[in-house]
Amino acid sequence: MSDSLKEFQRKIEIRQFAINNSWKADTTASGDSVYRDGCGLEDRFALLDENIVEADSSKFTNGYFPIYSNKKHIGGFVVFCKRAVRKIMKIFMGWYIFPILEHANHFRGKIVNAVALERELIVQQQQKINTLLDQVQKITNSQKESEKSERKAREHAKKLEEQMVVLMGEVNTLRAEYERDNLEMSDDFYHDFEEAFRGSREDIKTRLQVYVPIIRKHLSDWGKGTFIDVGSGRGEWLDVLKENGASDYIGVDLNQTQNKICEERGHRTICMDCIQYLRERPEKSVDLVTGFQIIEHLPLPIFVQLVEECKRVLKPGGMLLFETQNPSNLSVGADTFYIDPSHIRPLDPRLIEFLVKWCGFEQTQIIDANTTANCMNFNEDMLGQENKQLVHHINDISWKLFGPQDYAIFAVKGSKE
Template identity: 35%
Template sequence: MSTQEQDIERLEQRLRHAAAELEAQHLPLGEPTEDWRRHLAFLNEREDTRFALLVPTRPRLEELLAYDQDDATFIEAFYHHLLGRESDPEGSAYYLRETAAFGRLFVLSSLLQAAPAQAHIHRQGIHLPPILRRLTRLHAMANRGSGAMNRLQMAAFWRLLRAWDKLKRRRWANTASLYRLLARNSAASQTRQVIANALLEIDQRQQALTERQQHEYARQGSLWQQVAELRRQTLSTPGGGEVGAPHVPAPPTDDDGAPSATALDAYYLAFEDAFRGEETQISDHLERYRDTWTRARQAGRRALDLGCGRGEWLRLLTQAGFEAHGIDLNTTMVAHCQAQGFAVEYQDALAALKHQADNSHALISGFHIAEHLPFEALFQLIAEAHRVLAPGGVLILETPNPENLIVASYSFYHDLTHRNPLTPPTLGFLYQFHGFQAVETRRFNPPPESTRIDAQDPAAERLDRLLMAPMDYAIIGTKDAPHRDTQGDPQRDSQGKESEQ
């Protein structure tokens, strides 16, 4: 093996390792700078709004009596605020009976004498209302009496509290309800702030992650270009031997002076990166066909992608359970897909279809290849696809949409290998001519809002519709699909169903 071939092999190993490393990474790639998880966990620990206090360390008498709540909630609340724990069944049953017999003021002043309550209040730095502290002392003094005197003191204390409770209960309920509402509003405001901070940190982390992914994909693209360059140097060196000096700046050429196929492959890979978008963006777009591949999956497992490019669609089909294989005429992209483990060959689309058996595939796709073909080749490709598809199988062809004025007159010609735009009715009619049924047109990728014309007159509105039309469309057809009644559907025309995404 020559030194040049060894260099290529080492570089390809580096590229496969980089691709495997990127594929194995799980999001997020690292911990956020700020612990937003802690902020979000805080929301789960927020106290029940039924027990909300406007100032938890300085509760008001009206809030603790909680006459805006029922007796059971009152008991749960004083366990929560004054004992620092949840109520137990036996304790709840006891205090429910005490509340029904003597009232909430009696029960509250009685509970505050307990050692656990005193310890919790001291530990949390809670300042009780002065009136409640005085009632607690009176209750304690009444309890310290003995015999008949004790009974008289307790009865008098009980009657005092009952009379005061009856006089003030409605006012206390209204005040407690007002304080509770203010506390809930304060808690809601704090919650919104916590969520806003957490979302901001997540967004910043996502932005950093996106930049990291773009860097990794750019690094892979650079490595593939190096592979193409080394191959090009090998082809341009007599006998494919070792190259002792850097390659000259001029691109390699065939005998007739035209650029070599390898040079064009390297150019087209760079063009895809610059104009078509990142692989993740393409994958997100292809997810819109999920309902289509789900339907096709009912017709079988085999899928063929014509012009598979970097393999985004093959990855989705494989994840969906298809036995997916692809073809492409770009050697660099074929190597890229093979390095990811996909079954991809260097082959012409029409030749690949002619080698497939009748009724052998559930799905055939071609994303942005139709506009590269002369009419005769496109005609045969659709005919062969119909032959190869199993009943119920689906053909997808996606192409730039000339209904968009900017696409038709300008951006279509960025790619110098494009022949001519194809209108949706023309491509749809080709499907129907070759026997496809349920022919559907889907339009994708609206242009940026900056393209829109801010004007109200009819001429400007008409021009605006041409400028804002989706920039791509797909024709989807099914072989031997059941007949669908289109009568009364305003979104169907003679071509079939039309949709815009």
């Protein structure tokens, strides 16, 4: 057998020996080595201990070492002699030398295996630590999400509470509206009631003249305007419109008796809920929406809806005018307001102006109306400077008792809307 073939066979044997002593090899019943994979953590610790023990037991050996000499002049001869001796020993003492080499190879293999196992165990431990860190991070994130969800739940509960308050307000409004709508007052009854307490037609028309100049500032030619009067009643304002040249106007009222009277006087009316009527009108199609002694019959949410619909149907620069009784007048606020059983509540002018502004009207104005003849205004010259404070109190009392019994909210829609 040639030397090269013998060398190749020797390498095969060494490789097989390394496989047989590897921590990744299992030996079958027939003695063959099988590559082992997927060992668990405990198996790797056991193999690590096994390799360390076997490496420790085989570390004391006399294997082959490199041949060299420190002699400068005869070093080559010494090396030659050593090689010759080693050759002779290999021939005659191979039975002794080769087991030592195999023993040394076994030691190195076990050391390499132990280092590899230790490295893999460290990697697995690091992976386990990373997994635990990931779990801790997930738990932390989960706690943060839980806190965030809890905060959202509290905010949602607060919103629900606010919505509940709004709903209760709407329920109360609907209750008030139901009670108002179910009053047993026929159209004829309410017409006769107004005849008894509202005042004569001519008196009412005279009171309404206070609003004509301010409307003319914004619309001089009433013949070109479009007008809607909600809650037109007996039609006094429709008379004023017609007398000032208006032709395109309509009164909207649910009282058929009063609508019939208006039609007999040549006015066009419709028996319909005023908000529903406005909703059926196109946007930006009206110059003026008026309502006299009507808004005190409406719950505030319904009043807001009415104002919003008025704003929708009004042209840019269009006008809104609603008149109601003035609760700042003590006689009205404590007495005459409550004669009408269909009134819901007195409406403070400051509140009404705020609501109209809140609905988007730019220009707003409170117009005082229907001041009684008993209202007197003293000046300081009448009672002297020393009675200045007294004059102030007298005028204030006179205004609160005999001042404007009515007021109107006047508002103009923005020209750019």
